[in-house]
Amino acid sequence: MKKTPATDAKQSAAAQDPVLATRERIVRAASRLMQRQGYAGTGIKQISLEAQATLGSVYHFFPGGKQELAVAAIRHGDLEFAEELRTALGSETDPADAVLAFTRHLATGLRTSDWIDGCPITTTALGTAGSSPDIQSAAAEAFARWREIVFDKLRETGIAETDAHDLAHTVISTLEGAELAAQVSRSSEPLDIAGKHLARLITAYL
Template sequence: MPQRGRRRERRPPPGRGGRQRRPGPGLSHRRAARSAVAAIRHDDQEFAGILRGALDSEEDPGDALAARTRNLAGILRASEWAGGCPVTATALGTAGRAPDIQQAAAEAFARRRELVHAGLTAAGIAEDDARELAHPVVSPLEGAEPAARVSRGEEPLHTAGRRLARLISCYR
């Protein structure tokens, strides 16, 4: 007869051989990382198409980028400032902690620089100048978007577009 007040030892069912494992926080972090990488890659393809289209639609790459920033401002305004590119925010929010996300973001930024470089060289800007200009062209585009979302205003994007057009005109 078992004694009252004493706990019975729980034993695993036969064939289990020990503790059952439950999915821990690592599993959910991996799923979140895969989702973030997928979102970055999707946005990268979408943005690349838009950027390529903008650069192909205008003879002057500065005019094309200024038009792109105006278009983006309209898209953000229409989304009530909730839309936008997940690459910058995701990359900054996980910097140093999620190598897969960091790698996907780095690839997205590199692809954007390559597209800008190709657009600039197609417009007659020297190869070395176009390569160097790719960074200062992509960076304001990436920075103006969150600034516009935070301020809930178009001016950061319009300013970036005008200044990029002016910068690029110096090399034509």
């Protein structure tokens, strides 16, 4: 197993920025590392190193230890992804075009990270499914929030409530699955195709 030194620009810029408060640096480092390595694969010492904080600081802000840290990391990834989603959807008036634009955004993010930065919460959520209710429910909240953002966008253009509800589910599910497939295959093709099909599906309901 190759060890990731985690020295790339995105990591450093976010987690090591000395202007950020300590707690914030810790959360960002935890979020990024768990996104890449999962819950069990990420050590608290690694997080404290990456965040340029001491182990004592980590336990000062997160007395609940690794689990509390994971919940904070998922919440952070949740809001980060939600913000990107809102921005991309807001850039186009037609919801079909908007979703297509977001698939391109995801593909770009994956490629520029050399296919290592996928969904910010999936890896953490999957590895702890069924063993940590706090982490699981934080992940469930994230999915619900993302669906709601898509739902609102679809409703704006006059799609019926029940149709928008179902479409929001499939849009998020397909985006997640296509990002996963793209990461595993190291190719943007799954995302490109998913964008095309989601746009077609949405248009059928307009």
